[in-house]
Amino acid sequence: MRFSKKTEYALRAVLILADHPPNQTLQIQELSSISGVSVKFLEQILLALKKEGILRSKRGVGGGYQLDLPARSITLGQVIRVMDGDLCNLSSTTTSHDTPAYAGSSGLQTRFSEIDTQINQVLNDTSLEEILSMDRPKDVLAFDI
Amino acid sequence: MRFSKKTEYALRAVLILADHPPNQTLQIQELSSISGVSVKFLEQILLALKKEGILRSKRGVGGGYQLDLPARSITLGQVIRVMDGDLCNLSSTTTSHDTPAYAGSSGLQTRFSEIDTQINQVLNDTSLEEILSMDRPKDVLAFDI
DNA sequence: TTATTCCCCACCAATTTAATCGGGAATGAG
DNA sequence: CTCATTCCCGATTAAATTGGTGGGGAATAA
Numbered sequence: 649m650r651f652s653k654k655t656e657y658a659l660r661a662v663l664i665l666a667d668h669p670p671n672q673t674l675q676i677q678e679l680s681s682i683s684g685v686s687v688k689f690l691e692q693i694l695l696a697l698k699k700e701g702i703l704r705s706k707r708g709v710g711g712g713y714q715l716d717l718p719a720r721s722i723t724l725g726q727v728i729r730v731m732d733g734d735l736c737n738l739s740s741t742t743t744s745h746d747t748p749a750y751a752g753s754s755g756l757q758t759r760f761s762e763i764d765t766q767i768n769q770v771l772n773d774t775s776l777e778e779i780l781s782m783d784r785p786k787d788v789l790a791f792d793i
Numbered sequence: 794m795r796f797s798k799k800t801e802y803a804l805r806a807v808l809i810l811a812d813h814p815p816n817q818t819l820q821i822q823e824l825s826s827i828s829g830v831s832v833k834f835l836e837q838i839l840l841a842l843k844k845e846g847i848l849r850s851k852r853g854v855g856g857g858y859q860l861d862l863p864a865r866s867i868t869l870g871q872v873i874r875v876m877d878g879d880l881c882n883l884s885s886t887t888t889s890h891d892t893p894a895y896a897g898s899s900g901l902q903t904r905f906s907e908i909d910t911q912i913n914q915v916l917n918d919t920s921l922e923e924i925l926s927m928d929r930p931k932d933v934l935a936f937d938i
Numbered sequence: 939t940t941a942t943t944c945c946c947c948a949c950c951a952a953t954t955t956a957a958t959c960g961g962g963a964a965t966g967a968g
Numbered sequence: 969c970t971c972a973t974t975c976c977c978g979a980t981t982a983a984a985t986t987g988g989t990g991g992g993g994a995a996t997a998a
Contacts, residue, residue, distance in 0.1 A: 653987060663898055675943070689988055695945070707944045708996030724904065755927030756804060759869065763915050770908050782900025798956065820974070834957055840976070852975045853965030 655731040657685045658693050662702065662727055666719035666776040673705075673712030693731070700730045719780065725771030800876040802830045803838050807847065807872055811864035811921040818850075818857030838876070845875045864925065870916035 660683040665674060676694060680687045694713055697703045704716040715722060805828040810819060821839065825832045839858055842848045849861040860867060 652985095659898075659901060663901070677943090686988070688990075691944080691946095692988090698944095705944060706996080707942080707994080709942050709998065711943050711996075713944090724901075755924040756808070758927060759915075759919055759924065763912060766911055766915060767908060770904075770911060774904050779898060779900040779904065782903060783898050797954095822974090831957070833959075836976080837957090843976095850975060851965080852963080852973080854967070854973050856965075856974050858975090 651728070652732055654693055655728050657683065657690065658697060658727050658731050659724070660685065661690065661694060662697065662715065662722065662776055663779060665703070665713065665715050666722070666780055668714075670715065670718065673710070673714045675712040679713065696730055697727070700726070702726060702730065715776075719776040722776045723772045724774045724776075724779070725768055728771060796873065797877055799838055800873050802828065802835065803842060803872050803876050804869070805830065806835065806839060807842065807860065807867065807921055808924060810848070810858065810860050811867070812925055813859075815860065815863065818855070818859045820857040824858065841875055842872070845871075847871060847875065860921075864921040867921045868917050869919045869921075869924070870913060873916060 661679055664679060664682050668674060676687055676690055679685075679694070680690050683690070685693075694703060694705070698705055698713075698716075701716055702722060703713050705711065705713045806824055809824060809827050813819060821832055821835055824830075824839070825835050828835070830838075839848060839850070843850055843858075843861075846861055847867060848858050850856065850858045
């Protein structure tokens, strides 16, 4: 059980955007060279993120992408969910008529849904801003002056 | 991000075995019809579980499979790990030479490793017995007499 | 009206997942 | 001993998903 490349690339992209001034747009070409993801593949990802209201974009000269919300209020959970859908899902794999005994142990369902909730709590509680500040804790440096 | 069929079927199988008297063996044919999983596919799964010491088996007439440990001391984590390997790994998705800026935000790594720990705690803390008692809480009924 | 930049959909290749097939080896009954 | 039974095991195949490409269309602003 791991995260897909798409999810990983999406996280790279939004972190790059979060690391730039909020009213500056970045073109897909720039995002591509910074993140190391091909323009065409990134395109799919950015469009999906846009459709979900995480990014906004502008066409034509001087256009590009930017976050549609402050980095403080975009969470890992939101981004991941756009790309990968539900986390920790067991029941979605069972088809409609396929319900023999033990196909869906309700106890099992319950446990997995609890786990799902826990994961989501952590992911929905971590903002892009928080990730950035973990990467370069400049606040801490202030104390060294 | 979801669990594979193999994992799901493995969980079905061990729950069925956990729901039978500990010293009774079930043949693969029975497990197949109860769980709704084909004999041949189930075979792969049971052999993997056996190799990891979760099941034991006996060949010939009257043979079959049974848990190699009490249901109380087999956890969801053990079963899932046999089928799917590591849970929730992000760092493994980045290849060696592929490390441009933002490829590995250390803050992101840290957060994901925290999440991984949390998931494992829940999964390693839930036994088959516990799942069964969630499915049919007969202890609760005793109070109604 | 034209260069620029995002938008959209279809396609392809590689990998992984799901499942099947055809025997082989241990076990115990007779 | 031999034979039915039941697990063991590797190879193969089919379907689905993932990762990635390509080509053209639509908005925007100079």
